[in-house]
Amino acid sequence: MMPDYVICLECESPVYIFEWKDGVVSEAHCALCGNEDPSQFITESDYEEMSMDDRFRPDS
Numbered sequence: 680m681m682p683d684y685v686i687c688l689e690c691e692s693p694v695y696i697f698e699w700k701d702g703v704v705s706e707a708h709c710a711l712c713g714n715e716d717p718s719q720f721i722t723e724s725d726y727e728e729m730s731m732d733d734r735f736r737p738d739s
């Protein structure tokens with residue numbers, strides 16, 4: 680199912696204009712930071728899973 684929006688991994692903002700194909704983002708463009716690499720956008724549920732996973736936390 681296509682999500683309402685995807686999240687830009689560069690600046691962590693929601694992006695509402697994107698192309699969705701076969702369960703993944705095929706095209707997206709973040710107006711805020713200029714990111715347009717489809718692999719750098721994820722769905723909200725993937726984002727929540729990722730932020731709960733310690734391995735993906737930035738070094739601190």
Ligand SMILES: [Zn+2]
Binds near residue numbers: 687692711713
């Ligand atoms: Zn961005």
